[in-house]
Amino acid sequence: MTEDAAPAALPPPDDLVTEFVTEARELIAAAAEDLLALDGSSGAGTPDPDVVNRVFRVVHTLKGSAALFDWPAMLALLHAAEDGLAAARVGTLQAGADLVDLSLAALDAVARWTEAIAATGALPAGAAAESARLMARYRARLAPATTAAEPDDALAGPVPGWAAALLADLGERSAGPLTALRYAPRPDCFFSGDDPVGLVRRLPGLVALRLDPAAPWPPLDSLDVFACNLAVTLLTTDPRAEVEAVFRLVPDQVEVAALGPPVPAQAAPEPATGAEAAAIPQSEVSRTLRVEAGRIDALVALADDLAAARTLLGEVVARAGAGANLADCLPALRASDERIGRLSAELHREAVGLRLQPLARVFRRFPRALRDIARQLGKEVTLTLAGEETEIDRDVAEGLFEPLLHLLRNAVDHGIEPPSLREAAGKPAIGRIVVAAESRAERVVVTVSDDGRGLDPAFLRRRAAERGLMAPEALAALDEAGAIDLIFAPGFSTAASVGAVSGRGVGMDAVRAAVARLGGTCTVESRIGAGTTIRLRLPRAQSLVRLLLVEVGPERYGLPMEAVVELARIPRAEIRDLAPGAVTVLRDQTVPVLHLADLLDLPRGPDEPRRAWPEARLAVVRAGRERVAIEVDRFAGRFDGLVRPLPPLAAAPGLAGTTLSGDGRVLLALDPEALVGRDDPRGEGESLP
Structure with missing residues (x-):
């Protein structure tokens, strides 16, 4: 053993x-x-x-x-x-x-x-x-x-026969010398005050241990349970002098030998260090949260208020049940409903806040990883972290580390030039990478920027053609933004050869997929010679969202109210067909008109409402920098719900997630920007950091 x-x-x-x-x-x-x-x-x-x-x-x-x-x-x-x-x-x-x-x-x-x-x-x-x-x-x-000055008798010698088997069984070899020990306690050692196990445990460098019977075991009916019948053989990295000091009171019962470092038959895998060690996920077994006492007190207070509101509602219901005039009870019912709704929303916000954690816990793992990557590539890079105090859901934070680590690897390997090339281009020899975060409403925007060589659209087209990712005609038709977006294509890489850091064609597509699983989006902007910025837009937390309920045929959907500019009913004659689609004029501004059924690829029957009704019902939404009118069949009120992202296999363009309606049915929530395909790659028109 x-x-x-x-x-x-x-x-x-x-x-x-x-x-x-x-x-x-x-x-x-x-x-x-x-x-x-x-x-x-x-x-x-x-x-x-x-x-x-x-x-x-x-x-x-x-x-x-x-x-x-x-x-x-x-x-x-x-x-x-x-x-x-x-x-x-x-x-x-x-x-x-x-x-x-x-x-x-x-x-x-x-x-x-x-x-x-x-x-x-x-x-x-x-x-x-x-x-x-x-x-x-x-x-x-x-x-x-x-x-170097150890005495001759402490130097490594031949392996004793009693230690050879143990040394052979040692699965992983030590890089330094070993000390072998055979300890055969006397049968009456317990009555002498000796503790064989305690002595062995005093060797901190213990690497292997074997316990064997010192003599054949007697029959059970004659076994003396107070007699020690064990022989201990062990290997330790502790020096021979320290081992002998531990067993100095039982010198007649031990044999000690100093061994040289064993030569492994096969190189054992080195432990992960640097960026690889930083990427090892924490155990999923221990999932605990440290919560400030004030937040717990706030939750308890809200729960008490909610219970009081529920009691008041029960009194009103009891009055109505006892025969009171319903018209007299209606104001109290409305007041109770509003109070319970407000308290429920506050309770949910406080509960969600318990899961928030600052991004500093993620960001502070990067300096070590970046240092090792830069050393490996022979480059000098400084890392600046900003917005570490920005809070985000714990699960999103844990899932964000791997994508950001990919981006840092790419920035050092592909973005930052070698010092000689940077100096020739008039740049400082030391490259600069900035990882920043900021909150925008219910989203958190994380950017990774470098001051490297940037992305060359012409080069990206050539590399995509070499790898056969797209037809030459399709590549030629891409604009600059489309060419830069090629870096997210599966199998695409700008590396000339496979290296220790990158070049395998796995990276940016994995980043975009990982961010999508977190309910976010990933965009890129680059300028030749000036650097590249990758922007991740992520949900801050699962929160209650106020939705505008709209219907198309028998189906009902939710549009986030924060994206809705206005609702309008206009004569259908005011919608004109112009290339490339329909438009109308609202408040002296030309607005594109798109029908929700067309955006969702829903089947349309011959009795479609937009032909039968003289008026068109329009929900005007913000999409990037523009306003777009989405035509629906009916407006069905408003609803506050917790929108959960769709799983990857069920995700589809234009769908933000799902929530449960009041009657228990699943309601699909829409993402207006993705729905109309007008997402602003620069993040709401703001300049890059």
Whole structure:
């Protein structure tokens, strides 16, 4: 039996694990942010000692929290990281890029282990081996001279026969030396005060363990349950001297051997770091929210008001049931209905507000990822974050990380030029990327802008032709905006070859699909030599929407009232057919007229209402910068409902989502901009940041 951790102990209480996971996530994020700041300041001179102290305190706190549990691999790695940062604090180790890289790698490992703990309550397989690799790197950095001057009897020797099988069973190899130990406790060790399990657990670098009977087991009727009949064989990354110190009271019962680093038969996969580690999603098992007490108090107060309003309504209903004049009861019924409606809307807004979280939790994961991508590509890039305080629904925020990470990769790889080319073009050698967010009514707009080379429509047409994405005639007919939109075509890539970052033809189409799943849209604007801006328009939260109910034949739909400018009834003679379609004049302005049935591709019978009725019923809506009149058969009132986005397979152009009407039927809510195909790619006509 080979194990990657110490012998199992009683599992910790779930509430303690939950508290640890919550605290660890916050501490790891804070330490990573400070390490990146330390990396940026190390090249300018002496690193900021306050930053080093903050990182040290975070790692020290993490180590103290991990010590409450039976996770020796995590505890040992955090102890090694603490030693490295302590040396940097006193000046015996330079707090440069090497220590930053190693500390970030250690935090990456602890972050992934934390998510595994959140999901399963235990460290993942291979954690001990990964901890050993990182600890060996810390030891090499902290005491290279001491390592070189070890006495001959501490150097690696041949593998003893009793350790060979255990070493062969070790699935993942350590990059550093190992110490092998065979411990055969005396049968009466318990009466001597020895604790074999306790001694083994004092080895933080334990990577493999085997328990075998020291002698054949006797029959059950003669078995002495107080006699120890175990032989312990283990491998650890702890130095031989430290292992011997742990077992110094039982030297006659142990054999110790120092082993060299094993050579793997097959290279083990390296743990994800940098952008890859940042992209690992958090566990879906632990889905908790931290809520301010004031918000809970507001919800309770609204619930109390709603209960009081319901009581008042019950009194009115009782009066009507007792024979009171209905006309006398009508004002009270209306007042109760209005009050309950207002309180319900406020209660819903407060409840939805509980799910909102600032985008800072997403944005602050990008500096580390961008740093690693830029280093990999040999470029220098600065990242500016704006609007981090903008709040958005938690699920939308969690689904936003992957698309934004794709955009950052593309911006560094395809957008930002190498330093030499930037200087030749009169630009600063260091590229600039801006990720910004802002609220616009019930939407949140997130932009990713770079000051790179921009997109060349002619080049995009040639590349699309080379990949056979469109016919040459169709490519030639595209305007500049249509050519730029080619980057969203599946399989399209501007990379000349497949690289570690991009070039596989998967990226921008995945971004648009992911944003669509979140109920948003993705548009792009670019200028050659000046850069590119990608804009994501996303729902801020699920909220009650006031809809104008309209009917076409037997079907009923909802138009968001915020998009409706006015309702009009005009003589049909005032609608004129002009190329390319029908128009009318409203308030001295020519307005296109489109019939809702045509926009939704609904079948139209011979007795269609627009031919039978002398008047046309028009809902004038805003679509981008223009006003468009949508003709319907009937207006059916107003309705407040919670509009939920359609699932991807059911999504269709022009449909914003669904809601339930008062009678329980499903009502389709329309998106006027998508419906008439006049979405403004620049986001309501505003200039790019």
